[in-house]
Amino acid sequence: MNQAAVAFNQGDQNRGALAKMVTRAFEHWKLGTEEQLAMLGLATNNRAALSRYRRGEPLAANRDLLERAGHVLAIHKNLRLIFPQDRDLAYAWMTQRNKAFKGLTPVDVIKEWGFAGMLTVRSHLDRVRGN
Structure with a gap:
């Protein structure tokens, strides 16, 4: 079971931790607000949600949002594993x-491409890692 599924099933505390991890990945990647919203599948006028998530408020108990968050973390993990000696390149x-x-x-x-694009990026990294 991935982190997003665990967070969905175990409530606000885990979804809050997940929010902080996801927004931290966005900071490492130096993504703008519009890019962050797109990654999470949120409307471009939903900046308030990003602010709440940065503060550690729980991600909404929405399966699409939580699946996207799980893929963000998987992409981040893949990059750290692919480029273990070069964090700048990974980020x-x-x-x-x-x-x-x-x-x-x-x-x-x-x-x-939305969610399909996220899956494309993740599967590319999975292949690079040999998974």
Whole structure:
């Protein structure tokens, strides 16, 4: 069971911890507000939700949001495992153009394709890791 499913089943405390982890990954990746909202599948005018999540308020008990959060953390973990000696590269990867995505950045793929884009980015990293 992934972290998002655990958080969904065990309540506010775990969803609050998940919110902090996700927003921390966004900070490492240096994503703008619009990009963060897109990653979470939230409306572009929902900046208040990001502020609440940064403070550790629980993610909404919404399966789509929690699944996206789980994928964000999996992407972050994959990058740390792929680039163990170079955190700067691991953190910059999400905003760098990539041949695997026809010159788009992974964030652009997610913004343009939504949840399917997130799965595309994650599965690419899974393949790079040999999973």
